[in-house]
Amino acid sequence: MLTKPRVVILCLERYQLFSAIYGPHISTLATRLEVCEATTLAQARRYLSSTAPPQAIIVADAFTTNPAYRDILFQLVDYAWAGGTVIYAGLVGCFTRPVDLDAAFQHAWGVPWRSSRFYQHTFTLNPTVRSISTNPQHTLPAYSMRARSISKVELADALYLEPFSVRRVETGLQGQLTYETPAAFAPVGHGFVGFVGDIGGEEGTIKLLMAMCLRPGAGAPLKSGTGVPARRASAASAVPGARPREAEVVARRSSRDMNRQMKAAMALQMKYEGDELYASEKWGEAANKYRNAALLAGPKSAYLDDLSAALLKLQRWDILESTASRALLHDPDQVESLYRRGIARKEMRRFSAAEADLQRVLFLNPLHESVRQEIESVRSLKLDEDLEEVYWPMDRLLIHEDIVEVDEDSDSEDSIHTGSGVPCKFYNHGGCLHSHRCSFMHAPDARSVRDDLGRNVCLYWLVGQCHYTEGICVYTHEATYLPPSGWWTNTERLERLRKAFDEAARQFPIDVSESIAAEALKPRSWRQDLWAAPVDLADEHYREAQQEPLPDPPRPISRETRIKKDFRAGKSYKSSSTGGARSSAGRRHQGRSGTAGSSRYRYRDDYDYDDFSEMEDRFMYCGFSKDDFDEMLCQGIKPWDEI
Structure with a gap:
């Protein structure tokens, strides 16, 4: 009796979620393969060190990017170089950070692949593929999948491609053409490494995985090749581990991973409840479920897509525009x-921006059912003299923005420790001895970026604008524990924003030399989006209230006028030496963009000073209260410095 080829599925971190999504499809693989599952580190090591190694290994989640499983990555690389087959599939495309996936491909496996878009499309089988069988009985000629795609893949390694009219083609470093694909399969040593980005477990994906596991020559004995130390050194750079405080990073990451898994499970349950409400045509209640899921687990495409569908039914155009814009940023x-x-x-009368969005839909999917009709409707509305078009300043920039990675909220105790609002210099450098009793701020703010150690890295230093040295600045100037491909490394985007600011400054000049503030270069947090606001989306009275005209804003009153009115009303004044002090850190790098959305670092306007004695006190202490003045001196900040 012939034995089936053995295939091992490695899923060490999210097995319950994997089994819930892909469990029914494992039986399909078992018709031609002997499927074994490894859910613990000991099981994975036993299969990889077995004298009878499996014919193929499927990596089903993102555990290989975790430093705790570093030796497993080394063994996978050795296994593939000796003639085995390693396939990244399942939850890898959904739960692996793009920067970690890129590092694994380029450093550990030696392929130039890079993580790209996450979207749904109908892909066709590449007829030039020779590494797997293209027989229609083994692989579908075309099928639709929702997948994470990868770019910079050579044509011979791309298994499925988009239709030719919308296919993305780039030029590689050596002049060769590279493509974007949701499934790739490339030779590595004597074996192969593959990637399948589909997260839904489509029928075509299961057949594709089976064809990859049963590739020609897959049953040959493994070879003990040379060069293992060099490959391991390359793989070591794919998983951070050489940093001095890596143990602290691993401890913090394990704690975050546990919280993230709990939140993901709760968010998935909310999504299922929202699906049931949506099927019952309870659009408002379903929208609340979808939004709560996105607030809990982050603005993932799965949640934002469902939320935008419910908002479209509710005709809540402003929140729908905010939701779709956030999804398009990623x-x-x-x-x-x-x-x-x-x-x-279109419903908000932003006709030019609406037409630009719809035209891009037509470019990406010429077979879209109703987009042509909507384009004609927008053009007719633009010609209607009774309708005045609304122009928003950021519409032009949001038409096709760069991909922005979803930022994760810090859930440590220090992330909510705001103190006096002045950053703690000791916490951001060597460590604060006062911990939660410190009177200064440990939490992240608009002028810093949080690293893997929980420290706040100077935003101005990252973009080359900080006027202070490492020992003087209240933030750290060390990027060792930051991700290697953060938004601050995207020089093209930064240069484009600077040019846009310079152009606006030329059109509206003032007497002071200007430069764009670093806070304006930092992508806005999704927590500040309109869809994330605590509004009951199931409120039936929202639509009527939305149609009511907004009241005119109150006319501003100058400080002198207010003080005079207070004196005429007989208001008594008492000296106050605390509260309301603007921080030196907030005063240092102020640019045209103003406060950059941070309530802790806001300039005091004409309404903040309620008495003359406080004004005199602040005049003596450079605009600060005496207590804050003394605290800044203890922190090494010179309140009298002006930049």
């Missing part, structure tokens, strides 16, 4: 988000 070519944002902008 995936600029998501067709449904572009279409729904175009509809929302």
Whole structure:
């Protein structure tokens, strides 16, 4: 009796979620393969060190990017170089950070692949593929999948491609053409490494995995090749581990991973409840469920897509526009988000921006059912003299923005320790001895970026604008524990924003020399989006209230006028030496963009000074209260410095 080829599925971190999504499909693989599952580190090591190694290994989650499983990555690289087959599939495309996935491909496996878009499309089988069988009985000629795609893949290694009219083609370092694909399979040593980005477990994906596991020559004995130390040294750079305080990073990451898994499970349950409400046409209640899921687990595409669909039914155009814009920041070519944002902008009379969104939908998917009709509707509305078009300043920039990685909220105790609002210099450098009793701020703010150790890295230093040295600045100037491909490394985006600011400054000049503030270069947190606001989306009275005209804003009153009115009303004044002090850190790098959305570092306007004695006190102490003045001196800050 012939034995089936053995395939091992490694899933060490999210097995319950994997089994819930892919459990029914494992039986399909078992018809031609002997499927074994490894859910613990000991099981994975036993299979990899076995004298009868498996024919293929499927990595089903993101555990290989965790430093705790570093030796498993080394063994996988050795296994593939000796003639084995390693396939990244399952939850890898959904739960692996793009920067970690890129590092694994380029450093550990030696392939130039890079993480790209997350979207749904109908892909066709590449007829030039020779590494797997293209027989229709083994692989589907075309099928639709929702997947994480990867770019910079050579044509011979790309298993499925988009239709030729919308196919993305780039030029490699050596002049060769590279493609974007949701499934790739490339030779590594004597074996192969593959990637399948589908997260839904489609029928075509299961057949593709089986074809990759049964590739020609897969049953040959493994070879003990040379060069293992060099490959391990390359793989070591794919997993951070050489940093001096790596043990602290691993401890913090394990704690965050546990919280993240709990939140992901709760968010998934909310999504299922929202799906049931949506099927019952309870759009408002379903929208609340979808939004709560996104607030809990982050603005993932799965939650934002469902939320935008419910908001479209509710006709809440402003929140729908905010939701779709956030989804497009993380995936600029998501067709449904572009279409729904175009509809929302049309209803908001932002006709030019709506037409730009719909035109891009037509470019990405020429077979879209109703986009042509919507384009004609927008053009007719633009010609209507009774309708005045609304122009928003940021519409032009949001048409096709760079991909922005979803930022994760810090859930440590220090992340909510705001103190006096002045950053703690000791916490951001060597460590604060006062811990939660410190009177200064340990929490992140608009002028810093949080690293893996929980420290706040100077935003101005990252973009080359800080006027202070490492020992003087209240933030740290060390990027060792920051991700290697953060937004501050995207020089093209930074240069484009600087040019846009310079152009605006030339059009509206003032007497003071200007430069864009570093806070304006930092992508806005999704927590500040309109869709994240605590509004009951199931409120039936929202639509009527939305149609009511907004009241005129109150006319501003100058400080002198207010003080005079207070004296005429007989208001008594008492000296106050605390509260309301603007921080030196907030005063240092002020640019045209103002406060940059931080309530802790806001300039005092004409309403903040309630008495003359406080004004005199602040005049003596450089605009600060005496207590804050003394605290800044203890922190090494010179309150009298002006930049």
